[in-house]
Amino acid sequence: MRHIISILVENEAGALSRISNMFSARGYNIESLTVAPTEDASMSRMTVVTVGSDEVIEKITKQLNKLVEVVKVVDLSEAEHIERELMLIKVRAGAKEREDVKRMADIFRGRVIDVSDNTYTIELTGDGAKLDAFIQALDQSAILETVRTGSSGIGRGNRILRA
Amino acid sequence: MDRIKTEELTGAQILIRCLQAEGVEVVFGYPGGAVLWIYDELFKQDKIRHVLVRHEQGAAHAADGYSRSSNKIGVCLVTSGPGLTNAVTGIATAYMDSIPMIVISGQVPTHAIGEDAFQECDSVGITRPCVKHNFLVRDVKDLAVTMKKAFHIATTGRPGPVLVDIPKDVTTHTCEFQYPETISMRSYNPVKKGHAGQIKKAVQLLLEAKRPMVYTGGGVVLSNASAQLKDLIKRTGFPITNTLMGLGAYPGTDDQFLGMLGMHGTFEANMAMQHCDVLLAIGARFDDRVIGNPAHFASDPRKIIHIDIDPSSISKRVKVDVPIVGNIPDVLSDFLGLLEKSKTQDIKVWWKQIDEWRGKDCLKYDRKSKIIKPQFVLEKLYEVTGGGAFITSDVGQHQMWAAQFYKFEQPRRWINSGGLGTMGFGLPAAMGAQMANPGATVACVTGESSIQMCLQELSTCKQYRLPIKIINLNNKYMGMVRQWQQFFHGNRYSESYMDALPDFVKLAEGYGHSGLLIDKPADVEPALRETFKRKKDLVFLDFLTDQTENVYPMIAGGKGLTEMILSEDL
Ligand SMILES: Cc1ncc(C[n+]2csc(CCOP(=O)(O)OP(=O)(O)O)c2C)c(N)n1
Ligand SMILES: [Mg+2]
Numbered sequence: 001m002r003h004i005i006s007i008l009v010e011n012e013a014g015a016l017s018r019i020s021n022m023f024s025a026r027g028y029n030i031e032s033l034t035v036a037p038t039e040d041a042s043m044s045r046m047t048v049v050t051v052g053s054d055e056v057i058e059k060i061t062k063q064l065n066k067l068v069e070v071v072k073v074v075d076l077s078e079a080e081h082i083e084r085e086l087m088l089i090k091v092r093a094g095a096k097e098r099e100d101v102k103r104m105a106d107i108f109r110g111r112v113i114d115v116s117d118n119t120y121t122i123e124l125t126g127d128g129a130k131l132d133a134f135i136q137a138l139d140q141s142a143i144l145e146t147v148r149t150g151s152s153g154i155g156r157g158n159r160i161l162r163a
Numbered sequence: 164m165d166r167i168k169t170e171e172l173t174g175a176q177i178l179i180r181c182l183q184a185e186g187v188e189v190v191f192g193y194p195g196g197a198v199l200w201i202y203d204e205l206f207k208q209d210k211i212r213h214v215l216v217r218h219e220q221g222a223a224h225a226a227d228g229y230s231r232s233s234n235k236i237g238v239c240l241v242t243s244g245p246g247l248t249n250a251v252t253g254i255a256t257a258y259m260d261s262i263p264m265i266v267i268s269g270q271v272p273t274h275a276i277g278e279d280a281f282q283e284c285d286s287v288g289i290t291r292p293c294v295k296h297n298f299l300v301r302d303v304k305d306l307a308v309t310m311k312k313a314f315h316i317a318t319t320g321r322p323g324p325v326l327v328d329i330p331k332d333v334t335t336h337t338c339e340f341q342y343p344e345t346i347s348m349r350s351y352n353p354v355k356k357g358h359a360g361q362i363k364k365a366v367q368l369l370l371e372a373k374r375p376m377v378y379t380g381g382g383v384v385l386s387n388a389s390a391q392l393k394d395l396i397k398r399t400g401f402p403i404t405n406t407l408m409g410l411g412a413y414p415g416t417d418d419q420f421l422g423m424l425g426m427h428g429t430f431e432a433n434m435a436m437q438h439c440d441v442l443l444a445i446g447a448r449f450d451d452r453v454i455g456n457p458a459h460f461a462s463d464p465r466k467i468i469h470i471d472i473d474p475s476s477i478s479k480r481v482k483v484d485v486p487i488v489g490n491i492p493d494v495l496s497d498f499l500g501l502l503e504k505s506k507t508q509d510i511k512v513w514w515k516q517i518d519e520w521r522g523k524d525c526l527k528y529d530r531k532s533k534i535i536k537p538q539f540v541l542e543k544l545y546e547v548t549g550g551g552a553f554i555t556s557d558v559g560q561h562q563m564w565a566a567q568f569y570k571f572e573q574p575r576r577w578i579n580s581g582g583l584g585t586m587g588f589g590l591p592a593a594m595g596a597q598m599a600n601p602g603a604t605v606a607c608v609t610g611e612s613s614i615q616m617c618l619q620e621l622s623t624c625k626q627y628r629l630p631i632k633i634i635n636l637n638n639k640y641m642g643m644v645r646q647w648q649q650f651f652h653g654n655r656y657s658e659s660y661m662d663a664l665p666d667f668v669k670l671a672e673g674y675g676h677s678g679l680l681i682d683k684p685a686d687v688e689p690a691l692r693e694t695f696k697r698k699k700d701l702v703f704l705d706f707l708t709d710q711t712e713n714v715y716p717m718i719a720g721g722k723g724l725t726e727m728i729l730s731e732d733l
Contacts, residue, residue: 059479065474
């Protein structure tokens with residue numbers, strides 16, 4: 001099953017590789033990983049999307065907790081949560097295609113953030129499935145470049161992860 | 164107004180002060196460019212003794228042996244690049260067995276890092292998977308706090324090696340020195356007390372058990388829980404087995420002790436593990452060499468209680484019913500408190516069954532042999548040293564025979580590389596044990612192949628007059644490899660014969676020690692007796708043993724605990 005795990009970690013050089021090392025050394029898979037500092041600059045928040053049975057996920061959270069720099073770990077998928085991912089996608093948009101591409105972007109509530117004679121760059125946020133759907137909806141041969149951040153997640157309501 | 168004068172010290176001076184503040188008495192190391200300033204400061208003081216090894220692997224194993232054989236922490240010091248890479252085997256060895264240890268490595272100056280400088284390597288990157296934690300100190304102001312953290316992390320929770328990498332310029336930069344008295348880290352807070360509810364549940368299971376079994380590992384030794392363990396076993400009358408790492412945690416001569424379990428464990432210990440109805444596992448991790456195939460193990464129903472300081476060791480290979488995370492001595496004391504007013508089941512029938520299994524006498528060997536049997540040497544070693552020596556070992560058949568035949572009465576006396584299985588560990592580990600326990604009897608049980616992996620340390624032993632006794636069980640084979648080839652590869656002894664062996668007696672003499680070749684069973688005991696009388700000398704005993712002897716019982720890889728190959732089967 002797919003799980004989304006949130007990790008609070010000391011913002012120290014090497015912390016990221018310690019975490020990614022642990023996944024590869026023990027053969028756990030990472031579908032995506034995002035990391036950036038929090039409002040407290042001494043700490044980073046990481047979101048890892050992984051796939052595994054409940055047993056494997058339990059092992060992953062235990063191994064994460066064991067890392068000296070990891071402050072807290074929570075499996076967001078255990079309860080109500082929200083997930084968002086940002087995608088920047090550059091598509092061919094000459095005179096012929098412009099209107100179609102723009103319309104499609106509007107339907108998905110995407111924004112055109114850069115324009116050239118023959119390209120549009122569109123910004124789109126949502127959960128992974130929505131981004132997938134947008135890619136599917138486009139003319140595949142028109143896609144020039146895609147950049148996705150991977151999922152970030154947060155618990156709903158009073159579900160709060162802090163140090 | 165006068166300002167309080169704090170001391171302005173160099174990084175190298177600060178490092179030495181930190182080690183002194185931690186009570187470090189001995190550092191095992193080897194100098195080089197990046198650590199010259201540190202060596203300079205070592206030279207100028209006389210509180211910390213430096214032991215100059217002959218290869219950095221030896222430094223790491225010696226520091227490790229120092230930790231294992233005492234309650235002190237081993238420290239090793241190596242230079243950048245090859246100094247550090249040479250130490251990696253020793254660091255990984257300590258990591259696999261959860262041994263607290265501090266490794267200090269020199270690094271190229273901060274401005275040169277990343278430029279492929281002379282003797283540069285990414286020490287933090289290389290060691291990351293085989294340390295509990297590591298640090299690169301980029302600023303001399305961070306050095307003291309980092310050292311404090313390193314000692315704290317290495318010795319608390321599930322212990323392990325911690326590496327501190329110090330660039331050369333940091334050792335010359337100065338700052339005010341103050342060693343923190345305590346340290347707290349929001350991201351690192353090992354659990355101590357076990358959960359009271361879980362402990363209650365566990366004790367209830369023990370009280371209901373009709374076929375109880377206690378299985379303990381290295382965690383009991385590391386947490387110094389032998390006294391509590393002994394109380395528990397005596398109070399309950401339950402049978403107990405130790406893993407290879409746990410030997411000595413419970414007296415090896417006691418009637419309730421079933422011997423070691425696992426791949427080369429006793430018939431009775433393995434059978435009791437499989438057929439018990441309640442299993443109490445303490446500071447052990449159900450690894451592949453211990454329970455063999457986990458599916459086979461799970462095929463007999465039993466309730467499992469598992470006590471460990473490390474939550475990630477629980478339910479890793481085997482699902483447990485009552486997990487208890489906590490410091491073992493504390494948890495066992497809680498157990499004892501609860502057991503006080505209650506009565507355990509009558510387990511006479513269970514003991515009768517166990518005694519039947521014991522009747523197999525699974526460790527029997529040919530005592531009339533004209534060729535020296537390795538088991539015989541170890542039995543005599545045990546007799547001659549009265550069970551009280553520090554015994555280090557290398558890796559192979561000799562290691563297993565030592566574990567089977569030497570009856571350890573106390574913890575921290577049996578020192579071997581269980582997790583990584585590192586040949587070459589024995590001799591340098593014995594140096595560490597001897598440094599930590601001056602005056603004690605220290606013997607290294609080894610094989611002709613293993614001993615050659617860190618042989619150069621004979622020179623260190625000479626320099627520091629370490630009177631280690633080397634028990635070389637010379638079967639002219641990588642015996643353990645040969646055994647597997649005999650059992651599982653149709654007797655094709657591919658590259659397992661150690662040809663062109665040196666004359667070990669002359670070799671020992673070349674290093675300034677004494678050596679003795681023993682090739683007759685009748686000479687074994689006299690040679691040992693003479694040797695252990697020599698309190699001041701290192702003596703290398705080269706026993707020419709039966710080349711065809713195998714270790715029994717044996718569980719083949721992937722097989723279940725009860726699927727043992729016994730000597731009588733062949
Ligand atoms: C560094 C290292 N290399 C290889 C091995 C694999 N290995 C395990 S036991 C063994 C043979 C050991 O031979 P010896 O020291 O003579 O001991 P014996 O088994 O004959 O008692 C080997 C090669 C190992 N454990 N460690
Ligand atoms: Mg051999």
